[in-house]
Amino acid sequence: MNARHALTEHRHYAYRGCAPDPDQPTQSAADPNLPLDAWTTSTVDGGLPQRERVEQQKAARAICGRCPVLDACRAYGNIAIPGGGLVEPVGIWGGQTALNRHRALIALRTAQPATAEPAPSPGRIAEAGTVAKLRVLRALARETDTELVAYRAGMDVRTANWHRANLCTLLGLDKETTTREQLLGVAKANRLLPANVRIVPDGRWPIAAGPTTDGARQRRLAPDSPSPSRCPSCPTPAPRPPP
Numbered sequence: 385m386n387a388r389h390a391l392t393e394h395r396h397y398a399y400r401g402c403a404p405d406p407d408q409p410t411q412s413a414a415d416p417n418l419p420l421d422a423w424t425t426s427t428v429d430g431g432l433p434q435r436e437r438v439e440q441q442k443a444a445r446a447i448c449g450r451c452p453v454l455d456a457c458r459a460y461g462n463i464a465i466p467g468g469g470l471v472e473p474v475g476i477w478g479g480q481t482a483l484n485r486h487r488a489l490i491a492l493r494t495a496q497p498a499t500a501e502p503a504p505s506p507g508r509i510a511e512a513g514t515v516a517k518l519r520v521l522r523a524l525a526r527e528t529d530t531e532l533v534a535y536r537a538g539m540d541v542r543t544a545n546w547h548r549a550n551l552c553t554l555l556g557l558d559k560e561t562t563t564r565e566q567l568l569g570v571a572k573a574n575r576l577l578p579a580n581v582r583i584v585p586d587g588r589w590p591i592a593a594g595p596t597t598d599g600a601r602q603r604r605l606a607p608d609s610p611s612p613s614r615c616p617s618c619p620t621p622a623p624r625p626p627p
């Protein structure tokens with residue numbers, strides 16, 4: 385499943401924050417006073433006055449912060465295309481403006497390569513190879529969304545997140561800064577995952593290897609992003625078309 389499908393096939397996609405209001409299809413179901421244009425408004429002259437546009441974007445990003453498909457949307461919105469740009473070069477995706485996403489892309493390209501970590505001890509690798517942890521690693525290779533990782537691993541989100549953070553510790557990685565892809569790479573190098581395992585990419589915005597359930601660690605990895613806290617049990621807006 386590619387990132388676009390991971391977003392549009394997400395079980396909560398119909399309840400995304402930028403779905404159209406069923407009675408006013410040009411408006412957001414999450415806030416009928418907010419037009420859907422708030423997610424797509426370009427920065428060219430001739431549209432809304434800048435102040436109003438900025439206020440609308442702020443409101444849209446706040447809605448993204450409560451969106452049940454935030455992680456999947458952000459992963460898709462930060463995918464780079466072969467020419468060097470973003471697959472979605474304009475608009476707000478996953479709570480990030482086009483400027484945020486372009487800056488993140490540039491930052492990743494210019495980032496210094498990480499220094500090599502010391503190899504974890506055989507005892508720690510054995511601890512990382514329990515049935516539950518291997519289930520989490522296999523699920524993490526296939527999913528980027530925290531809920532889907534937990535679902536595939538057959539446990540609740542809090543337990544899955546704990547295993548993810550504990551895997552970082554056991555494999556000698558910093559759970560505060562290690563990305564999901566880095567954790568999976570180290571797991572693969574230590575044969576906790578098969579050599580031919582397919583790892584779904586993070587997208588161009590790194591996903592925390594060991595997230596916290598309240599989203600605090602994701603915020604540290606992506607400091608200018610809105611809170612990724614999601615609340616599938618919150619009152620849900622009605623379905624609408626993609627942003």
Ligand code: SF4
Pocket residue numbers: 400401402403423447448449451452453454457458476477478479627
């Ligand atoms: S842009 Fe993405 S994260 Fe924001 S409300 Fe729409 S689907 Fe949700």
